[in-house]
Amino acid sequence: MKIYMDGNDTVLTHVEDFNLKETLECGQCFNFVRKDISTDNSFCYRIIAHGNALIVEQDNRSKEDGCILRLYNTDIHEYETIWEHYFDLYTDYKTIKESIIKGSGELQDIIKENSGIRLLNQEYFETLISFIISQNKQIPQIKAVVKNISQMAGKVIKDNGEEVYSFPDALELAKLSEENIRECKAGFRAPYIMDAVRLYLDGSIKEDEFIGISTDDARKLLMTVKGVGEKVANCVLLYSLGRREAFPVDVWMKRIMEHLYFKKDTDKKVIEEYAYEKYGEYAGYAQQYLFIYGKNNLMK
DNA sequence: ACCCAGGGTTGCA
DNA sequence: TGCAACCATGGG
Numbered sequence: 021m022k023i024y025m026d027g028n029d030t031v032l033t034h035v036e037d038f039n040l041k042e043t044l045e046c047g048q049c050f051n052f053v054r055k056d057i058s059t060d061n062s063f064c065y066r067i068i069a070h071g072n073a074l075i076v077e078q079d080n081r082s083k084e085d086g087c088i089l090r091l092y093n094t095d096i097h098e099y100e101t102i103w104e105h106y107f108d109l110y111t112d113y114k115t116i117k118e119s120i121i122k123g124s125g126e127l128q129d130i131i132k133e134n135s136g137i138r139l140l141n142q143e144y145f146e147t148l149i150s151f152i153i154s155q156n157k158q159i160p161q162i163k164a165v166v167k168n169i170s171q172m173a174g175k176v177i178k179d180n181g182e183e184v185y186s187f188p189d190a191l192e193l194a195k196l197s198e199e200n201i202r203e204c205k206a207g208f209r210a211p212y213i214m215d216a217v218r219l220y221l222d223g224s225i226k227e228d229e230f231i232g233i234s235t236d237d238a239r240k241l242l243m244t245v246k247g248v249g250e251k252v253a254n255c256v257l258l259y260s261l262g263r264r265e266a267f268p269v270d271v272w273m274k275r276i277m278e279h280l281y282f283k284k285d286t287d288k289k290v291i292e293e294y295a296y297e298k299y300g301e302y303a304g305y306a307q308q309y310l311f312i313y314g315k316n317n318l319m320k
Numbered sequence: 321a322c323c324c325a326g327g328g329t330t331g332c333a
Numbered sequence: 334t335g336c337a338a339c340c341a342t343g344g345g
Contacts, residue, residue: 047326155327161343162326207341212328249328270326311326 021086021109023096030094034086037113039136040065040078046308048259049140050150050163051170051187066179068170070102070143071186073179087136093180108138113305120306123298126280127306130313137308140259144227145220146187147260148242151252152212161205168204172196190220212247219245227261235263250288258304267295267303276314 022033041063044052055064055075064077075092091099104110117135121128149169154162166187173188173196194217201210219225225245230238235257242253254268269277269288277291278284299306 152327156325156340157327157342158325158344164343202341205342208328208339209341247328251327255326268326272326 023099025096026090028093028095030091030096030099032089032091032109035089035109036086037117037135038078038087038089038107038109038138039134040076040089042134042137043107043140046137046311047159048255048308049142050154050159050166051146066184067106068177068184068186069106069146071175071177072098072102073177073184073186074103075180076103105141108141111138113138116302116305119302120299120309124306127309127313130316131309134309134312137312139264139304139308141262142260143187144256144260145190148216148220148225148245148248148256149187149193149213151255151259152216152245152247153206153209154255155209155247155252165205169193169201169206172200172204190217193217194221209247212245215246216248230261235265238263239266250292254292258307264304265296265299265301267292267299267307269295272314272319273307273310275318276310279314279318280310 021035024031024033043049044065044067049067051069052065052067055066057077058064061081062077062079064075067074067076074094077090077092079088079090091103094103113135117131121131150162150166153165157165167185170185170187173192174185175188175192177184177186193213198210198214201213206213216225223229225241229241233241238257238261239250239253242248242256243250248256251268251270254266257263257266258268267273269291274286274288274291277295278286281294282291295303295306
């Protein structure tokens, strides 16, 4: 990978195993919009993360040498402090993909076709609230609630001539009433969000509490929040706390794993443990490919 | 007028 | 421990 500045933009070339569309639209992230300047040859998105807004474009014309990414109005410092980590760009996906294919040949085609999916490293508090919102909702609705909450409690960010809003931190969110949160269309999840904010601010689930504890203990700690069960906790672990062995099992992952391996109705906890035995530290990555597999083969 | 959405809690056996 | 009703809201 090569990095240089072009005017106000940071440009990355020879980026391997990276696809912006696959990465954003696989259900791990809700704080982005596709920009209408996307074309057949390039995809352009605005992502809001870590208090910043980023317009990023992937040019798909140069596949042999890896892709080209343009981060608009972004200097190298911002790239290195925020986006390199966010996009998981220092992780070698070749090894990961080879390891998964070795144990699961049936995923080979899917991994080759979607070889650019990356696991993002998102902000912990935002991820926690977002996946509390996600329960029993579809992705467009989740995105709408995230946007509503940001507009109500976040900070204004001026980005390329437009005004957008950051996802509020815990102190900003704490200023809202449960009724305010309901107005954002959070529905019955509003008290769950209140509970998460309360526990975050009293320190019991802040980031530091997760340092040096096992993933099982981390999962249990997250599940002390009302409205956080196994699935939501695993999403938070996987997408924001760097626990790449976490394996969220939702209704679809249950169907997919039953279809591929169990051939019968199987408890979600059993599926999660099987995935950890089969994929180990790469279980979370495998989950992304499995989901695409299911989307292509089982969902209609 | 239904039914379901990448769930979780509560209540009741 | 297991199961199913219920939870707001929007879209098919």
